[in-house]
Amino acid sequence: MIVTRVDKITRNVPTLFKTADRFPMPELPEVEVTRRGISPHITEQVIERVDVRTPMLRWPIPSGLSALVGGQRVTRVERRGKYLLIEVGAGWLIVHLGMTGTLRVLPRAALERLPDKHEHVDIVFGQTVLRFRDPRRFGAILWHARDAGDVADHPLLRALGVEPFSPDFTAQLMFDRTRGRSVAIKQALLAGDIVVGVGNIYASESLFRARIHPARAAGRIALSRYVALAEAIRDTLAEAIAKGGSTLRDFVSSDGSRGYFQLDYFVYDRAGEPCKVCGNAIRQIVQGQRSTFYCPHCQH
DNA sequence: AAGCTTTCCTGGATGC
DNA sequence: TGCATCCAGGAAAGCT
Numbered sequence: 001m002i003v004t005r006v007d008k009i010t011r012n013v014p015t016l017f018k019t020a021d022r023f024p025m026p027e028l029p030e031v032e033v034t035r036r037g038i039s040p041h042i043t044e045q046v047i048e049r050v051d052v053r054t055p056m057l058r059w060p061i062p063s064g065l066s067a068l069v070g071g072q073r074v075t076r077v078e079r080r081g082k083y084l085l086i087e088v089g090a091g092w093l094i095v096h097l098g099m100t101g102t103l104r105v106l107p108r109a110a111l112e113r114l115p116d117k118h119e120h121v122d123i124v125f126g127q128t129v130l131r132f133r134d135p136r137r138f139g140a141i142l143w144h145a146r147d148a149g150d151v152a153d154h155p156l157l158r159a160l161g162v163e164p165f166s167p168d169f170t171a172q173l174m175f176d177r178t179r180g181r182s183v184a185i186k187q188a189l190l191a192g193d194i195v196v197g198v199g200n201i202y203a204s205e206s207l208f209r210a211r212i213h214p215a216r217a218a219g220r221i222a223l224s225r226y227v228a229l230a231e232a233i234r235d236t237l238a239e240a241i242a243k244g245g246s247t248l249r250d251f252v253s254s255d256g257s258r259g260y261f262q263l264d265y266f267v268y269d270r271a272g273e274p275c276k277v278c279g280n281a282i283r284q285i286v287q288g289q290r291s292t293f294y295c296p297h298c299q300h
Numbered sequence: 301a302a303g304c305t306t307t308c309c310t311g312g313a314t315g316c
Numbered sequence: 317t318g319c320a321t322c323c324a325g326g327a328a329a330g331c332t
Contacts, residue, residue, distance in 0.1 A: 025305065058307080058328075082306090099305050100330080118330095136329045138306060156308090180315095183323065191323095192307085199306075288324075290305075
């Protein structure tokens with residue numbers, strides 16, 4: 001997509017310009033910023049109804065959702081990995097943004113205008129509307145009733161790795177969970193069963209900061225290097241969330257489509273450009289049908 | 301118009 | 317041999 005085209009055309013243009021109008025895939029920082037952006041506007045508010053215009057996202061939106069949550073008050077907005085959990089009395093709405101999903105808080109008057117064809121769902125409150133837009137429809141909106149038990153036991157959440165900011169996320173954990181495994185460390189990070197929230201962009205960035213080659217077998221990385229990697233992951237994600245925090249106001253807007261942000265990347269989307277540390281050309285390879293960027297001099 | 305994106309699922313391979 | 321785990325590849329949809 002744009003990555004390829006832009007990369008060819010603007011190879012030597014500063015990162016800021018190159019990525020200024022591009023919409024990054026939602027990874028953990030984007031989801032967390034979304035959570036912080038919408039939470040103050042919907043917590044303690046009563047859902048009036050849910051308008052579903054496109055029932056088929058990645059999975060079907062449960063039929064009768066409006067009846068299930070209508071009249072219920074939102075008590076909390078949490079996040080688990082890249083899943084947003086909107087809690088009401090009877091259970092949880094589980095929302096995933098997929099690749100192109102966004103949630104925005106709009107004034108209720110927005111209901112009077114025709115939504116565009118990608119604006120699939122409106123969660124309608126008294127004064128506002130939480131609108132889900134997702135052109136590629138890889139996102140999801142699901143329902144987990146309280147009767148069915150804790151939402152953490154939902155099939156999609158049960159097998160997720162630890163949260164990167166929890167005390168459980170340690171170098172020792174990464175080390176233990178990768179012994180004997182031949183999978184490339186980049187792939188192991190993306191799999192999300194050790195630590196959640198590290199997507200394609202932040203995997204490349206974190207590995208650069210930890211000076212680890214993305215194709216290195218996860219089982220052949222020493223504990224001391226996982227110490228660096230765990231720290232790099234936390235730092236990278238925290239920085240991205242901090243940058244996103246400055247754009248929170250964009251979540252409440254009648255027409256703004258921004259709301260995300262751009263970290264200054266060391267390697268991501270910089271194929272052929274000089275490494276910001278050593279000056280050698282950044283390389284691009286494909287792992288598991290996805291692009292990886294790294295510095296052949298700094299990373300081993 | 302083929303490549304790019306995320307995640308879950310499938311099925312073959314591997315290991316105890 | 318059987319069961320569990322690992323890991324590569326495929327699918328979904330829209331954009332350029």
